[in-house]
Each structure stands twice: as structure tokens, then as C-alpha cells.
Amino acid sequence: xxxxxxxxxxxxxxxxxxxxxxxxxxxxxxxxxxxxxxxxxxxxxxxxxxxxxxxxxxxxxxxxxxxxxxxxxxxxxxxxxxxxxxxxxxxxxxxxxxxxxxxxxxxxxxxxxxxxxxxxxxxxxxxxxxxxxxxxxxxxxxxxxxxxxxxxxxxxxxxxxxxxxxxxxxxxxxxxxxxxxxxxxxxxxxxxxxxxxxxxxxxxxxxxxxxxxxxxxxxxxxxxxxxxxxxxxxxxxxxxxxxxxxxxxxxxxxxxxxxxxxxxxxxxxxxxxxxxxxxxxxxxxxxxxxxxxxxxxxxxxxx
Amino acid sequence: xxxxxxxxxxxxxxxxxxxxxxxxxxxxxxxxxxxxxxxxxxxxxxxxxxxxxxxxxxxxxxxxxxxxxxxxxxxxxxxxxxxxxxxxxxxxxxxxxxxxxxxxxxxxxxxxxxxxxxxxxxxxxxxxxxxxxxxxxxxxxxxxxxxxxxxxxxxxxxxxxxxxxxxxxxxxxxxxxxxxxxxxxxxxxxxxxxxxxxxxxxxxxxxxxxxxxxxxxxxxxxxxxxxxxxxxxxxxxxxxxxxxxxxxxxxxxxxxxxxxxxxxxxxxxxxxxxxxxxxxxxxxxxxxxxxxxxxxxxxxxxx
Numbered sequence: 001x002x003x004x005x006x007x008x009x010x011x012x013x014x015x016x017x018x019x020x021x022x023x024x025x026x027x028x029x030x031x032x033x034x035x036x037x038x039x040x041x042x043x044x045x046x047x048x049x050x051x052x053x054x055x056x057x058x059x060x061x062x063x064x065x066x067x068x069x070x071x072x073x074x075x076x077x078x079x080x081x082x083x084x085x086x087x088x089x090x091x092x093x094x095x096x097x098x099x100x101x102x103x104x105x106x107x108x109x110x111x112x113x114x115x116x117x118x119x120x121x122x123x124x125x126x127x128x129x130x131x132x133x134x135x136x137x138x139x140x141x142x143x144x145x146x147x148x149x150x151x152x153x154x155x156x157x158x159x160x161x162x163x164x165x166x167x168x169x170x171x172x173x174x175x176x177x178x179x180x181x182x183x184x185x186x187x188x189x190x191x192x193x194x195x196x197x198x199x200x201x202x203x204x205x206x207x208x209x210x211x212x213x214x215x216x217x218x219x220x221x222x223x224x225x226x227x228x229x230x231x232x233x234x235x236x237x238x239x240x241x242x243x244x245x246x247x248x249x250x251x252x253x254x255x256x257x258x259x260x261x262x263x264x265x266x267x268x269x270x271x272x273x274x275x276x277x278x279x280x281x282x283x284x285x286x287x288x289x290x291x292x293x294x295x296x297x298x299x300x301x302x303x
Numbered sequence: 304x305x306x307x308x309x310x311x312x313x314x315x316x317x318x319x320x321x322x323x324x325x326x327x328x329x330x331x332x333x334x335x336x337x338x339x340x341x342x343x344x345x346x347x348x349x350x351x352x353x354x355x356x357x358x359x360x361x362x363x364x365x366x367x368x369x370x371x372x373x374x375x376x377x378x379x380x381x382x383x384x385x386x387x388x389x390x391x392x393x394x395x396x397x398x399x400x401x402x403x404x405x406x407x408x409x410x411x412x413x414x415x416x417x418x419x420x421x422x423x424x425x426x427x428x429x430x431x432x433x434x435x436x437x438x439x440x441x442x443x444x445x446x447x448x449x450x451x452x453x454x455x456x457x458x459x460x461x462x463x464x465x466x467x468x469x470x471x472x473x474x475x476x477x478x479x480x481x482x483x484x485x486x487x488x489x490x491x492x493x494x495x496x497x498x499x500x501x502x503x504x505x506x507x508x509x510x511x512x513x514x515x516x517x518x519x520x521x522x523x524x525x526x527x528x529x530x531x532x533x534x535x536x537x538x539x540x541x542x543x544x545x546x547x548x549x550x551x552x553x554x555x556x557x558x559x560x561x562x563x564x565x566x567x568x569x570x571x572x573x574x575x576x577x578x579x580x581x582x583x584x585x586x587x588x589x590x591x592x593x594x595x596x597x598x599x600x601x602x603x604x605x606x
Binding site: 182184185186187188214215216217218220221223224225255258261262264265266267294295296298299 | 485487488489490491517518519520521523524526527528558561564565567568569570597598599601602
């Protein structure tokens with residue numbers, strides 16, 4: 001075992017990336033109660049919603065209400081996805097100062113997902129960020145389909161580097177390198193991290209987060225391979241909720257419980273109480289009325 | 304990424320370890336057709352049944368019929384579990400010359416599972432192997448609960464070493480170090496492999512197989528950690544079938560498709576054709592009438 005990071009930042013994306021792919025409409029009060037449980041279980045970074053057009057993702061139509069009523073829990077940082085200036089304005093009004101933008105390493109995926117070429121998405125971000133020059137915003141950018149695309153197949157690490165270079169030039173704080181359709185193995189993780197390491201403007205351990213989907217069960221092994229490379233920021237969704245509505249065949253996010261179980265086993269500090277988190281997900285799946293796919297959760301449920 | 308083995312031996316245990324935990328009685332002809340498909344997909348080592356008392360595991364009551372009618376496919380090695388001399392005699396009569404024995408690193412698990420202490424199990428094996436002194440038998444021993452026990456909790460690596468030392472003294476060819484309840488993380492894999500490395504009579508890369516259950520989603524990350532340590536023999540069950548009837552909370556074996564997907568991604572040779580294997584499991588789950596839990600299989604099914 002190589003020297004692994006002693007501490008990992010876990011970014012909980014269930015309330016946004018998880019819920020946006022659920023057909024079930026979760027009441028705002030339930031979402032807020034869930035977010036409170038997640039925060040009290042020790043999750044310090046939670047992406048709570050997306051300020052998208054309600055007709056696009058009705059599950060998140062209550063973004064303003066959610067953002068305005070977030071539980072105040074010491075040390076918890078909330079963020080939200082914003083697709084455009086209108087979304088940014090709503091997010092700011094609701095007190096959100098950590099935002100996430102969304103683009104892709106695959107042209108076709110980018111076009112189908114946000115109706116823009118990759119270059120156009122970068123230009124949109126430039127305009128959007130220029131619209132708030134004096135405000136202190138923390139900005140993450142999702143780079144989706146970094147390891148494979150449902151339309152284009154294999155994605156070259158060079159394509160990942162190209163979009164990341166442009167994002168860094170905009171002053172983006174964090175890159176969420178995403179395996180949107182869950183096809184990566186550690187060899188791919190290595191290839192992409194090798195390629196990203198060539199970017200002189202990127203501080204890999206501080207700025208690269210991995211956003212992994214567990215479609216083929218490889219999310220945890222990819223986390224481990226990334227840990228061995230010094231990566232210490234990982235996204236996960238409580239219970240393994242979610243997926244991606246624009247990616248055929250993309251099933252759930254890496255389950256936060258599974259990630260914490262691995263990190264606990266490796267003696268890596270996360271601040272998350274696995275028992276409390278599991279309890280929260282057992283409660284949430286009862287609220288949803290459908291079991292969540294996380295493996296540790298399944299073991300806890302006795303299934 | 305450390306230097307990984309270029310080649311891995313995959314031991315398919317679905318027909319034995321998988322089926323013994325299914326409540327469904329699979330017809331003998333279906334089992335034989337399945338075994339043929341597995342072999343034709345390139346699985347070269349298949350544990351086909353267990354010569355246990357039919358009242359103990361009725362699902363495998365047709366052990367003699369299965370063993371006697373195995374498809375002859377060039378290069379395929381078939382093995383069977385034998386619990387006692389009567390089972391060995393039946394296996395030998397049916398032409399099986401690769402056998403597997405079963406013990407544990409946990410006293411309580413051993414007692415509950417085979418109604419013997421660990422020392423008694425070793426003594427039984429000694430008598431059993433002495434009963435066929437002139438025959439060329441290849442013998443594997445399962446050492447279950449090496450990483451945790453449903454009754455005793457944490458198992459010390461010293462306990463694993465102790466039983467392995469005794470097994471090696473009997474001339475056992477291969478040790479299947481088993482995470483029966485799927486609790487291990489790579490730190491545990493390292494601890495147990497470190498401990499086993501102290502055994503002067505053990506050739507770790509040639510004699511240690513890992514038998515992992517995917518209860519908490521950690522089987523693949525444990526495979527990867529073991530590959531980094533030079534382990535190159537892994538058990539898996541097609542589709543992730545199975546579990547362990549004597550281990551509460553133990554769900555499926557590592558799915559062979561998931562293992563092959565990882566190894567293919569890492570450029571490690573297995574001889575297995577993943578598409579053919581997946582096709583076989585899709586066929587088999589239709590025969591069973593219930594979906595199998597493997598992740599790659601699920602992605603192929605589009606679920």
C-alpha cells in the first residue's frame with residue numbers, strides 16, 4: 001500500500017446529483033430534513049440543489065426554497081449547481097456562495113446535456129463569472145464524461161486536459177473529474193491523472209476532485225487508485241442515490257456509505273460518522289419508499 | 304500503479320458457492336449447460352459442486368450426476384468441494400481429481416459451519432488425505448472468515464497464519480483466503496498478506512487465492528490491493544450469485560464479470576471473454592427467473 005492521504009474531503013452530492021435523477025418528487029421539507037441529517041452525520045460539504053429551469057428538472061424546482069432554509073450547522077459548507085446567470089442570481093439571493101458549473105470532456109455529451117459546444121460552455125462560464133466580479137464566490141466545475149461517453153465511447157485524456165486548462169484560466173477553484181457513466185478502471189484513472197499533471201496551472205491534490213459513478217462496481221477501486229496518487233477529494237451520494245438523466249445506462253453515484261467504509265478501513269479521516277450516515281439513509285429510503293442501491297446500506301438493512 | 308501481475312487465474316465458484324446459497328433448485332441439465340457456457344467463455348477453473356449430504360445442501364444433491372456429465376472442454380479444470388471421506392470417494396468415482404476442503408480462521412464459525420474445531424478440521428483433512436495416499440489429487444483449502452466473523456467479529460491475522468501453517472503441513476496445494484462476510488478493506492488485505500508472508504512453507508504468489516464476497520462493495524478494491532501485492536488467483540461467481548448460508552448478512556460473491564471488467568481494464572490476461580460470460584449470465588438469470596446482482600451484468604441488462 002502506497003502512502004495514502006491522512007484526510008479526505010467528501011463532497012455529498014445526493015441532494016443534487018442524486019435527486020435530479022429520481023422520478024419521485026421529494027417534498028422540500030423532507031429534503032431539508034435529509035440535508036440536516038447528512039450535515040449532522042459529519043458531511044461538511046453538501047451540494048444541495050441545482051438552480052435549473054423547473055421544467056428541465058422538476059425534482060429540483062424548489063431550489064430557492066431549499067437554499068433559503070438550509071439548516072445552520074457549524075462548519076457545513078453548502079453549494080449549488082448553477083447553469084446560467086439567472087440561476088446564479090437566484091443562488092446568490094438565497095445566500096449560496098459556493099457554486100458548481102457543468103461542462104464535459106465529450107463534445108457530443110456537452111451538446112446533448114447543456115446544448116452548447118465545450119468552447120461555448122467555457123464562454124458562458126466566463127460571462128457568468130464576469131457578471132459577479134466583486135463577489136467572493138467559490139467555484140467548482142464538473143467535467144463530465146472524462147473516462148467515456150455514452151455517445152462517443154472512449155474519451156482521450158487530452159480532451160480532459162484541454163477543457164480543464166480553459167476552466168483553470170477562468171479561475172475555477174476545483175475540478176470535479178467525472179466518470180459519468182461509470183466505465184473507468186484504475187488504469188484510466190492513472191492515464192487521466194498523468195495527463196492532468198502536465199497542467200502547470202493545476203495543483204492536483206488541492207484542486208482535483210473525483211466524481212465517480214458505480215455503474216460497473218469500479219468506483220471504490222478507482223477511489224483507491226486515486227488515493228494512491230494523492231487525490232483527496234471525492235464526491236459521493238448518500239445511499240448511492242442518483243445517476244444521470246442524460247447518460248443512458250448510467251446508474252447510481254458512488255454511495256457515500258461505501259466510500260466512508262473504505263476510508264474508515266484505511267484509517268483515513270473524513271469527519272463522517274458512518275453509523276449516523278447509514279441511519280440517515282435508512283430513514284431517507286423509507287421516505288422515498290424505495291431501497292437505495294448502496295452496498296454498505298444493503299448490508300445494514302440485512303438484504 | 305505498482306507493477307501488477309500480467310496474468311491472473313480466475314476460479315469460477317458459481318456452480319458450487321453460488322448455487323449452494325440459492326433457494327431455487329436448478330435442474331441438473333441447466334447446471335451442466337451453464338458450466339459448459341462458463342467454460343466456453345474461457346473460464347479454465349470451475350468448482351462445479353460439493354459432495355455434501357443432500358439433506359444439508361439440497362441444491363447440490365445432484366453432485367454425482369453433475370460431476371459425471373461435465374462437458375469436456377480443452378484446458379478446463381473442474382474441481383469440487385468434499386467435506387469428508389464419503390464425499391471424496393464419490394468425487395473420485397465421478398472422476399474429480401481436484402478437490403477443495405473447507406475450514407475457517409474463526410473457531411465459532413468453524414464449529415457452526417462444519418461442526419468441528421479448527422484443530423479437528425485439520426485432523427479430519429489429515430485422515431481424509433491419508434485415505435488416498437497413492438492418488439494424484441490437487442487440493443485447495445478454503446480458509447473462511449479470514450477478515451471477520453459474523454460471530455466473533457475481528458479475526459486476528461495470527462489466527463489465519465496458524466490454520467494456514469497446519470494446512471500447508473498437510474501438503475495442501477492452494478489456500479483460498481476468504482472474506483466470507485465481505486468486511487475487508489485493502490488495509491486488512493495488507494495485514495493478512497503481511498502475516499502470511501512470514502510462513503516459510505508458503506509460496507504466496509503461487510499458492511494464495513483470494514475468495515472475496517462483495518457484501519459492502521469492497522471486493523474489487525481488495526482485488527486491486529492484492530494484485531499490487533502480487534496475488535494472481537481470484538475466486539468469483541458468475542453474475543455475483545451466492546453468498547454463504549451459515550454467515551448472516553453475507554451477500555453475493557464477487558461477480559466474475561466485475562472481476563474480468565477490472566482485469567481487462569488493467570490489461571491483465573485472464574483468457575475470459577467478457578461478452579460471452581455476460582451473455583451466459585444473462586441466460587442463466589433468465590433460467591433462474593431472478594436477476595443476479597453483478598454490476599457489469601446490471602449495466603449490460605440496462606438496469
